[in-house]
Amino acid sequence: MPDVPNPRTSRRRTLKTPIAPWEMTSGRHTRGARRKLETRARLLDAAFALVAEKGMDGVTINEITEAADVGFGSFYNHFESKEGLFVALVEWLFEEFACTLDHLASGLSDPAEVIAVSVRHTLMRAYREPVWGQLLIREGFSAHALSRGLGQRLLRDSERGISERRFVVADQLMCLISAIGTILAGIAAELHFAASSKRTVRARKVLRSSEAKFAERTAAIVLQAFGLKRVEAEKIAQRPLPTSPTSRPVEKGH
Template identity: 80%
Template sequence: MPNVPKPLAGRRRAPKASIAPRETTHGRYPRGARRKRETRARLLEAAFGLVAKKGIDSVTINEITEAADVGFGSFYNHFDSKEGIFTALVEWLFEEFANTLDRLASGLSDPAEVIAVSVRHTLLRAYREPVWGQLLIREGLSPRALSRGLGQRLLRDSEKGISERRFAVGDQLMCLVSVIGTVLAGIAAELHFAASSKRTVRARKVLRSREEKFAERTAAVVLQAFGIKRVEAEGIARRPLPAGPD
């Protein structure tokens, strides 16, 4: 369903993810287009940093433009409203994450392992970056959940498993709804647990170990929804993960 570019150097370092497009650093566009894309990326990064501190509902357009060092009026050259920038933010973040999952799973031939790796990396990412997890929950409950980003990849990978007769699914749509619900519920439970836990160094190590096991158990439940027997599903879910971000 993890690696997004690291934040641009600057005053806002709270988010671990940067959403600046790679193309802006490669000179593939005319200068004016590059500047426009860079300004848009700065606005998105500023919005993400503010969301990490205040939550979506408390952030204003003026705060976003000030944090991005962009004129207030310039905001509307890129987005038509606050809701518009948050929609773009979510789409950008999760499309990049989905692309990274594709790279991580590129050497895997078993559709079941691809699904398991995606689920585990998604839960681990949400645990490491709670704001990212909250945004994923928000996106996962939207009407476009299966048409873009992570949902689109889940649909594609499930269809591959079905076509190869690796998965035994009676109703694909209901299976996907069940899988998405399982993953989102798992993220919500972990975010609640992590927020209520003491964050000593020792506790963090224990929590990381527990979170990894929880991600494995969640992946095993997801694989069983695709018709994989429990013992096999648990074995697949415990296989070593392809390397992800630190």
Template identity: 75%
Template sequence: MPQAPKPRASRGRSLKAPGASRDAINRSYPRGARRKRETRARLLDAALKLVAAKGLSSVTINEITEAADVGFGSFYNHFESKEGIFTALIEWLFEEFADTLDRLAAGLSDPAEVIAVSVRHTLLRAYREPVWGQLLIREGLSPRLLSRGLGLRLLRDSEKGISERRFVIADRFMSVITVIGTVLAGIAAELQLAISSKRTVRARKVLRSKEEKFAQRTAAIVLQAFGLTRVEAERIARRPLPTVPDAPTLP
């Protein structure tokens, strides 16, 4: 998902690890199974917080277990390695976001607008939550991309546009890869810009306005990759964004 800029504290809503809320855990599970789920949730929550504070590559298993108040050996009852816990964390975060995009697009009939809304929300969330953006860049370069989550939705939505003759493209697969590369490059550029900018209230407001315009321009470029004219692509990319619904917490 190239190396991303070192993350900093999120400016928007904080990331929530899967199962981080104990109220979300199904109390009908036997005590042993419930404890195992609770321990796994604590490990994931601790890993996410450490990644936000230190960056992905700097976190150790020992730090995760210390932060989660879990014995070092117990870690391996849930995950095979540090890479394993990061994979589980990434999979949940982006499945959750992909489901959010589906809810956002539920009332949209134009496949082009569905794509534009998805691209814009992806870029804006990466801007609000730099750790999330860094993880998306990491995931975007993984072999899993087109088999689940955001990649799978992009393939689905592009197929719908093609079947309805809304999109005219010579090579479906290469068009999707081009779109993914455009979005990831945009996230990497905007994360670097946000990190290097001064953190004054005025600067944040100006940057936010630039972010929204950048997300619109990126969405227009993506739509042109699917065969729309520049004028129509820009018009669709400037339409008001649907409101982001609350996402459920994974039990």
């Protein structure tokens, strides 16, 4: 997926601090350690904002340190290279989001609904934040897709569904690969719709495929891969999404 600047992602996006606020002020970290964590957070935040504007290949270390208000030499106290920073950025973004999904689904007892909620939130966030979606596609095809972040949660939730006999699959690994492929293909389609011509947008309206409906349909397909019947899968995928009263916005304007 090409890194194409998008007007909906040109706003500055502030990432959540990678440690809890109470840790920042508690005695758990020394003052020096807190400063180091804060500097690392600023570098990651600045990198994401620049990637959203220019794409990964168009960003330099100097631009990142300038945007983060960090000395150029200090960059190497945190990352070995620009590529190392981008790896950390991807891990941070998707671990943060995976934890958010865990919180949203914490009150759900049905593994099928947990997966449906996770898929729908993932598709809708990719629609709202195309650069985030592009990074997720890149991460989804990496060698670590099932061992961390969203892939790790999908593996966990599918294992729970299988152990509770909610899911019936002949081959768990192939089922997971199929589910991940469906989700990534759905995100790619969303990004295509978002950047397409007016004719494609009109066609989408005729098909009644809003981003929310598209996310529901994708979730239903994933559930069918885990052995649910189509009618039940669609019913679960259309349930009201749980909301988090304590969740914070992921974007801020200038």
